[in-house]
Amino acid sequence: MTVNLRINADVPVHRISKYLYGHFAEHLGRCIYEGLWVGEDSPVPNTDGIRNDVVSALKELKIPVLRWPGGCFADEYHWKDGIGRPEERKRMINTHWGGVVEDNRFGTHEFFRLCELLECEPYICGNVGSGTVQEMAEWVEYMTFDGESPMAALREENGQKEPWKLKYFGVGNENWGCGGNMRPEYYSDLYRRYQTYARNYGDNRLYKVAGGANIDDYHWTEVLMRESGRFMDGLSLHYYTIPGSWEEKRSALGFEADEWFETMKKSLYMDELITRHSAIMDQYDPERRVGLIIDEWGTWFLSEPGTNPGFLYQQNTLRDALVAGIHLNIFQKHSGRVHMANLAQMVNVLQALILTEGEQMLLTPTYHVLNMYKVHQDNDLLEVAYDSPVYSLGGDQIPQLSVTASRDEAGKLYVSICNLSHVDGACLKVAVDGLQAGSVTGQILTHKDLDAHNTFQSPDNVAPVPYNGATLKDGLLTCELPPACVAVLTLE
Numbered sequence: 001m002t003v004n005l006r007i008n009a010d011v012p013v014h015r016i017s018k019y020l021y022g023h024f025a026e027h028l029g030r031c032i033y034e035g036l037w038v039g040e041d042s043p044v045p046n047t048d049g050i051r052n053d054v055v056s057a058l059k060e061l062k063i064p065v066l067r068w069p070g071g072c073f074a075d076e077y078h079w080k081d082g083i084g085r086p087e088e089r090k091r092m093i094n095t096h097w098g099g100v101v102e103d104n105r106f107g108t109h110e111f112f113r114l115c116e117l118l119e120c121e122p123y124i125c126g127n128v129g130s131g132t133v134q135e136m137a138e139w140v141e142y143m144t145f146d147g148e149s150p151m152a153a154l155r156e157e158n159g160q161k162e163p164w165k166l167k168y169f170g171v172g173n174e175n176w177g178c179g180g181n182m183r184p185e186y187y188s189d190l191y192r193r194y195q196t197y198a199r200n201y202g203d204n205r206l207y208k209v210a211g212g213a214n215i216d217d218y219h220w221t222e223v224l225m226r227e228s229g230r231f232m233d234g235l236s237l238h239y240y241t242i243p244g245s246w247e248e249k250r251s252a253l254g255f256e257a258d259e260w261f262e263t264m265k266k267s268l269y270m271d272e273l274i275t276r277h278s279a280i281m282d283q284y285d286p287e288r289r290v291g292l293i294i295d296e297w298g299t300w301f302l303s304e305p306g307t308n309p310g311f312l313y314q315q316n317t318l319r320d321a322l323v324a325g326i327h328l329n330i331f332q333k334h335s336g337r338v339h340m341a342n343l344a345q346m347v348n349v350l351q352a353l354i355l356t357e358g359e360q361m362l363l364t365p366t367y368h369v370l371n372m373y374k375v376h377q378d379n380d381l382l383e384v385a386y387d388s389p390v391y392s393l394g395g396d397q398i399p400q401l402s403v404t405a406s407r408d409e410a411g412k413l414y415v416s417i418c419n420l421s422h423v424d425g426a427c428l429k430v431a432v433d434g435l436q437a438g439s440v441t442g443q444i445l446t447h448k449d450l451d452a453h454n455t456f457q458s459p460d461n462v463a464p465v466p467y468n469g470a471t472l473k474d475g476l477l478t479c480e481l482p483p484a485c486v487a488v489l490t491l492e
């Protein structure tokens, strides 16, 4: 099947915020403990307790921002339990995630150290569900107050004289569910109250994110925007790609074509969700000052057999790679309203970038897609006109292709293409207005097996390779794509 595409390199649509490439690390399963934090005394090489191998792999991705400490955990987290002498820190039960003991060894100081090592910005989520206004206010004071204050003194006592820079601050998480089971009217009032005391100290300016809707709860967005829109900088939205249903999840491995198709379709649904939530936001905020913050997205499958179901540890296949590519293309398209997105989660949980086992670590297909796509960060999005062929299965139809393009400051053009079909390849004929390209290079991620994945025995089973299916002739780019692939091309 031949598909004609036209990219307009002359007219930038909007800037692709680098914050669309954000991540999320929660006190859940083996994400923080083992995945990121092993402790100073661990045989795993570390810097101040943080794994060197994981940090160095993550740094490759140019991560702009990292959300912490949850998730559902955030509304049970009491930050003062996680500061001071490690051996004296309070032990608690992580009731949401596996009922295990949380010894608070990884707290505020350790999180800022992790961000420093990753060279990314912190995004902290405060506790509305079970915390007080005072507790949240004091956390902000502890992190950002410069000068004489009780919390600044406590921070200094704990070894950090200078305040940290903190911009992104979430006022609760999923307050319609694990964050308090609230009605939007009630949460909206609480949001107004809590955020009042999350102060801007000195030259630190908070970007306050209100807890947003679950999936298609448009009423939540309506109420929040109407009642509290003027008090917020961002409003969140959570949507996970779950083949089967929430009650009957499916396995990450060993699926058939119908589940592949269903997963692609459910990933594409993110486009509709953003469009419809944005339309509501547009009514109250036509200037698009308030960002839609998709601070949790990704696949959610059954936990790997033999692991604690509360730890949400799942394998990651070529299918996850497609899900990642599709989402990133959608976010880029909506970057005028979507100011940030955070993949759930960074290590060992849900659609992870990295899996670890003791001293071993592997990069997942999802990691590779994020690495291929990082070239888009902070570029201008370009218009791409095309009619996608249809991908059909069992009487249902979705577009076969998902494509976005961007241009960087130096004038290089990047095209990211996902071929969703598990059976059909595609031949793309791409005309570019406004760029006389002299060369094309690229990378492609694909495999003959739809559930191909990486294991500690075979860590490079799914990995990108140089793409040599593209040719340029008289300014026209031709690309031959196999089924089920993600490709990113550079034209210059």
Ligand code: AHR
Binding pocket: 026, 070, 071, 072, 073, 173, 174, 296, 344, 345, 350
């Ligand atoms: O990412 C796992 C959980 O999913 C988060 O803790 C919660 O916010 C969401 O329901």
